Amino acid sequence: MLDLEWDFSYYHIILWKKNMITRHYKMYFLSFEFLNEDFDYILLLKFDFPDSYVSPDIHRIIESLDEMYRDEENILVVLTNRKEPPLDSVRAGEFVYSFSCRMVNFKKIVSLYPKSEFVNKNLLFELLDRVFDDHSVFKKIFVRQIPIENSPKISISDCDVVIPHRGDENLLRNALSFLDALKNLKIHVGIDQDITEVLSQIRKNYAHMSFYHFFPNPVGPYVIRNYLINQSTEKLIFYQDSDDIPCADRFEKIAYHMTQTACQLCGSHELRLDYFDRTVRAFRFPVNVYAALAKEPGHPLLHPTSAITRDAFYLCGRLSEERIFGNDTKFLLHSFFFLRDIRNVDEFLYIRRRRPGSLTTAPETMIGSPLRRNLLHSWNEDFVWVKAGLLSLENSSLNYQPPSFSYNAAKL
Numbered sequence: 294m295l296d297l298e299w300d301f302s303y304y305h306i307i308l309w310k311k312n313m314i315t316r317h318y319k320m321y322f323l324s325f326e327f328l329n330e331d332f333d334y335i336l337l338l339k340f341d342f343p344d345s346y347v348s349p350d351i352h353r354i355i356e357s358l359d360e361m362y363r364d365e366e367n368i369l370v371v372l373t374n375r376k377e378p379p380l381d382s383v384r385a386g387e388f389v390y391s392f393s394c395r396m397v398n399f400k401k402i403v404s405l406y407p408k409s410e411f412v413n414k415n416l417l418f419e420l421l422d423r424v425f426d427d428h429s430v431f432k433k434i435f436v437r438q439i440p441i442e443n444s445p446k447i448s449i450s451d452c453d454v455v456i457p458h459r460g461d462e463n464l465l466r467n468a469l470s471f472l473d474a475l476k477n478l479k480i481h482v483g484i485d486q487d488i489t490e491v492l493s494q495i496r497k498n499y500a501h502m503s504f505y506h507f508f509p510n511p512v513g514p515y516v517i518r519n520y521l522i523n524q525s526t527e528k529l530i531f532y533q534d535s536d537d538i539p540c541a542d543r544f545e546k547i548a549y550h551m552t553q554t555a556c557q558l559c560g561s562h563e564l565r566l567d568y569f570d571r572t573v574r575a576f577r578f579p580v581n582v583y584a585a586l587a588k589e590p591g592h593p594l595l596h597p598t599s600a601i602t603r604d605a606f607y608l609c610g611r612l613s614e615e616r617i618f619g620n621d622t623k624f625l626l627h628s629f630f631f632l633r634d635i636r637n638v639d640e641f642l643y644i645r646r647r648r649p650g651s652l653t654t655a656p657e658t659m660i661g662s663p664l665r666r667n668l669l670h671s672w673n674e675d676f677v678w679v680k681a682g683l684l685s686l687e688n689s690s691l692n693y694q695p696p697s698f699s700y701n702a703a704k705l
Contacts, residue, residue, distance in 0.1 A: 299319070299348060301338055301339060301340040301348070301349075302339070302340070302342065303319060303320060303321055303339065304318075304319070304320040304321075304322075304323050304337065304338075304339050304390075305317065305318070305319055305320075305337070305338045305339065306318040306320070306327055306335065306336070306337050307335070307336040307337075307338070307351065307355070308327060308330055308332035308334070308335055308336075308396065309332060309333065309334055309336070309355060310332055310333045310334075311333050311359075313355075314332075315355075316330060316332065322412075323411075323412050323416060324412060325403065325408060325411075325412065328400055328403065330396075332396050333395065333396060334358065334362065334393060334394070334395055334396055335393060335394060335395075335396050335399050336351075336354065336355065336358065336391075336392075336393040337390070337391055337392055337393070337416070338351075338372070338391045339390035339391055340373075340374060340387070340390070340391065341387035341388040341389070341390070349374075349439045349440070350440065353440060353441070354372070354439060354440075354441060357437070357441035357443055358370060358393050358441075360443055361435070361443070362395070365432075365433065366395055367395065367398060367430070367431055367432050367433070368394065368431060368432070368433045368434065368435060368541070369392060369393075369394045369398075369420075369421075369424060369431040369433075369434045369435070370392060370393045370394065370434075370435045370436075370437055371389060371391070371392050371417065371421075371434065371435070371436045371437070371564065371573075371641075372389075372391035372392060372393065372436075372437055372438075372439055372441075373386075373387060373389045373391065373436070373438060373439070373575050373641075374387065374438065374439050375438035375439055375440060376438075376577065378562070378577045378578065378579055378580050378637070378639055379577060379578070379579055380579055380584075380585065380588075381579060381585050381588055381589060381591050381593065382578075382579070382585065382589075382591030382592045382593055383576055383577070383578050383591075383592045383593065383595070384576070384577050384578075385574065385576055386574065386575035386576060386577055387574070387575050388572055388573065388574050388575075389417060389564065389573040389574060389575055390415070390416065390417050390573070391417070392417055392420065394431065398430050398431065401430055402420060402423055402424070402430055405423070405427075406423065414571060415571055415572055415573065417573050418566060418567075418571050418572055418573050419571070421434075421566060421573065421644070422566070425467045425538060426463070426467065432471075432474045433471070433474055433475075433541035434471070434538065434540055434541060434644065435540055435541055435542060436540055436564050436640070436641035436642070436644070438640070438641070444542070444546065447545045447546070447548075447549045448545075449477055449544065449545050449548040449549060449552075450477065450527075450528075450529075450548075451477050451478070451479055451527050452477060452478055452479070452527055452529045452530070452531055452544055452548055452600070453478075453479050453481060453521075453522070453525035453526070453527040453529070453530045453531065454472065454478050454479065454480050454481065454530075454531045454532075454533050454544075455481050455483070455517075455518050455521040455522055455525065455530060455531070455532060455533070456468065456480065456481065456482045456483065456521075456533045456534070456535050457483045457485060457513075457514035457517035457518060457521075457534075457535065458482060458483065458484055458485060458486075458535035459484075459485035459486050459510070459511055459514075459535075460486070460535075460536070460650065461536070462489060462491040462492050462495065463491075464535055464536040464646075465482070465492075465495060465535040465536075466491075466495050466498075467538065468533065468534075468535050468536070468537065468538060468539075469482075469495065469499050469502070471538050471539060471541075472533070472539060473499060474541070475539075475541060475544060477544070478531075478544060479503075479525065479527060480499070480502040480503065481502070481503045481505070481521040481524060481525055482502060482503065482504045482505070482521075482535075483504075483505045483507055483517030483518075483520065483521050483702075484504060484505065484506045484507065484705070485507050485510045485511045485512055485513070485514070485517060486510055486511070487510075488506055488705070496705050503524070503704065504704070504705040505517075505520070505521065505524070505702050505703065505704050505705065506702065506703050506704075506705055507520075507700055507701070507702050508700065508701055508702075508703075509700065510700075511617060512617075512696070512698070512700045513614070513616065513617030513618075513696075514534075514617065515612040515613060515614050515616075515617070515620045515621075516614045516696055516700065518532065518612055519611050519612055519614065520702055522603075522606060522611070527603070528602060528603050528604075529548055529551065529552075529600055529601075529602060529603070530600060530601050530602070530603060530606060531543075531544060531547070531599075531600040532596055532597050532598075532599055532600070532601075533597060534597040534645075536646050536648065537597060537643065537644060537645045537646055538643075538644040538646075539642070539643060539644070540641065540642045540643060540644065542642065543561065543598075543642035543643060544600075546561075546638055546640060546642060547559050547560075547561065547599075547600050547638055547642065548600065550636070550638050551600065551602065554634065554636075555633070555634045556634045556635070556636050557601065557602050557604075557605035557632045557633070557634050557635065558582070558594075558599060558600075558601045558602075558605055558625075558628060558632055558634075558635045558636075559599060559600055559601075559635070559636050559637065559638060560578060560582070560594045560595055560596075560598040560599035560600075560636075560637045560638070560643075561578070561598045561599075561637055561638045561640055561641065561642035561643055562575065562576060562577045562578055562598075562637065562638075562639070562640060562641045562642070562643075563575075563576040563578070563595050563598060563641070563643050563644075563645050564576075564641045564643070564644045564645070565644075565645050565646075565647055566644065566645070566646050566647065567647045568646060568647060568648040568649065569647065569648075569649070575641065576595075578593055578594055578595065578637045579593045579594075579637060580636060580637055580638075580639050581636060582594045582625075582635040582636055582637060583629065583632070583633065583634060583635045583636070586625075586626070586629045586635070587629075587680075590626055590672070590673040590676045590677065592622070593625075593637075594625055594635065594637060595643070595645070596621030596622075596624070596625065597621075597643065597645070598637075598642065598643040598645075605628070605631075605632055608631050608632070609624065609627060609628040609631045609632065610627070610631075610692075610693045611693065612624050612693075613692075613693050613694045614694065614695055614696040615694040615695065615696060615697060618665070619665060619668050619669075622669065622672065623668075623672055623690075623691055626672055626673075626676045626691055627686070627691040627692070627693075629676070629680075630679065630680075630686055671690045672690055672691060675689035675690045675691055676689075676691060679691065
């Protein structure tokens with residue numbers, strides 16, 4: 294029997310076989326003496342304060358994981374505690390350490406690197422970083438909140454996924470490799486840089502996906518998203534950033550929620566891999582985004598996590614194209630005056646990289662930069678005035694603006 298009275302501020306490694314034979318290691322400092330054990334699965338549990346004093350039902354967790362492994366064994370399941378989402382804006386939550394997978398897969402990844410690469414660092418961060426660089430071990434990644442609520446199997450119709458890309462080609466390759474393992478997705482990629490040999494090879498490897506080249510570049514992600522949406526045909530459109538990874542159930546859970554409700558724009562929580570401090574952290578968003586915006590113009594939805602119906606996208610007038618950053622926030626505030634149901638699914642369905650060199654971390658365009666603060670102040674102020682009926686939307690800073698440059702796009 295497993296002892297349930299544990300201090301989860303320490304590492305707990307539970308190994309088990311399909312016939313439920315288990316072994317438990319408790320560690321103050323992580324070590325790998327259990328690697329010689331012959332078990333089918335591994336579960337590592339460690340929780341950030343104040344969750345360290347919560348004792349989850351280990352048997353129930355294993356039963357839920359077994360159910361997932363019956364469907365597909367080569368998966369990685371990240372685990373954190375279930376919490377109430379915020380009401381008004383994004384909330385930075387706990388650091389995440391826990392996960393489960395097949396023992397043979399865990400051994401395979403650990404064997405490829407010096408043990409110090411994992412033992413002396415955040416194990417989950419290092420594991421995910423390695424998995425993203427080489428997806429041959431895990432084809433799919435899930436994030437589950439404890440207690441785990443297993444969902445019924447869902448079948449969805451085709452959806453469009455639009456992906457602007459500029460920068461490291463390997464990041465795009467990684468994202469496409471995880472998308473390619475999923476069904477009923479039509480992938481549209483916009484390249485915002487010169488076509489290199491690496492990009493040409495990616496295009497050949499994923500010939501069933503649609504690739505477009507934009508020039509002269511950069512034109513920015515909003516020009517590309519608008520253009521790709523115009524080329525696509527499905528009723529439901531998903532955004533995806535090329536340097537992030539979708540959870541394997543992202544599309545089916547959001548699509549199911551939107552088709553079962555009147556929701557027109559829908560996102561999810563974010564699991565963030567921070568490459569500055571090499572941590573994994575949970576970021577939760579309000580479930581009712583419309584209600585949050587009705588109260589105040591905060592940050593209640595992360596654009597790359599979201600999907601929008603085609604009708605809603607064109608009803609809102611599409612994304613502004615006058616700059617290469619920030620216009621997703623502008624679009625959300627603008628959409629409040631056209632849509633009546635904007636939500637987030639209360640699940641972690643998107644894994645986001647916070648890394649050097651991105652638009653949100655580069656000095657001139659980073660979150661909190663003077664330029665972003667000025668834009669956000671202007672948009673928030675106009676949002677309040679329009680909502681109060683003291684300013685027309687057409688005359689506000691929230692209205693669509695075209696690009697100040699000309700560009701061309703060609704299908705590759």
